[in-house]
Amino acid sequence: MDFGALVDVFNKRGFKARAFDGIEQVVKVLEEEIAPNQSVGVGGSVTVKISGITDILRARGNTVYFHWEVDKSEIDRVRKLASQADVYLSSSNAVTADGKLVNIDGTGNRVASMFYGPDRVYIICGRNKVVDNEELAVERIKEKACPPNAERLGLNTPCRKTGRCHDCDAPDRMCSVKVVMERCPKGKEINLMFVDQDLGY
Numbered sequence: 129m130d131f132g133a134l135v136d137v138f139n140k141r142g143f144k145a146r147a148f149d150g151i152e153q154v155v156k157v158l159e160e161e162i163a164p165n166q167s168v169g170v171g172g173s174v175t176v177k178i179s180g181i182t183d184i185l186r187a188r189g190n191t192v193y194f195h196w197e198v199d200k201s202e203i204d205r206v207r208k209l210a211s212q213a214d215v216y217l218s219s220s221n222a223v224t225a226d227g228k229l230v231n232i233d234g235t236g237n238r239v240a241s242m243f244y245g246p247d248r249v250y251i252i253c254g255r256n257k258v259v260d261n262e263e264l265a266v267e268r269i270k271e272k273a274c275p276p277n278a279e280r281l282g283l284n285t286p287c288r289k290t291g292r293c294h295d296c297d298a299p300d301r302m303c304s305v306k307v308v309m310e311r312c313p314k315g316k317e318i319n320l321m322f323v324d325q326d327l328g329y
């Protein structure tokens with residue numbers, strides 16, 4: 129996939145966008161750019177999890193706050209610590225060709241930390257996350273991200289059964305907060321790392 133135009137669009141909107149051939153290159157850059165004494169928060173992300181970066185950072189001494197990797201009783205505390213870390217790692221549910229990051233969260237910790245809290249953020253996006261516009265981004269999230277996430281988490285939502293959104297009122301509903309980032313917020317460094325691989329969902 130040619131990410132040239134996408135990188136240009138996001139750089140014009142104040143983000144720091146780069147493209148990579150594979151996730152291994154991304155991991156190498158993260159090892160170089162995150163100092164060993166920096167704390168690292170992680171948003172719920174299959175992409176970050178499968179990259180192996182959290183194990184690498186911990187092994188060399190970084191403090192890593194990732195609520196997927198702690199006991200259930202610690203989840204809320206670790207989410208809060210992640211939101212105050214020096215650096216934050218996440219993915220995006222969708223990115224649009226016209227330069228927007230579109231995300232939907234159940235708790236909201238991930239999307240909040242992407243735009244407020246940690247001064248430096250890295251967002252890793254596989255090619256499967258790229259769509260033409262905001263409308264298609266929401267469609268993508270509802271049809272491609274929510275059903276497998278419901279399956280992974282064992283949630284009782286209609287999308288898990290049918291593969292499409294029913295704008296449900298289920299107690300397990302995952303869609304509480306929708307955030308569209310149209311520009312990099314002032315005072316924030318947001319690194320977008322586009323990868324020529326299908327990563328996460």
Ligand code: SF4
Nearest residue numbers: 287293294296302303
């Ligand atoms: S609103 Fe409900 S049915 Fe629709 S994607 Fe979200 S959890 Fe699934």
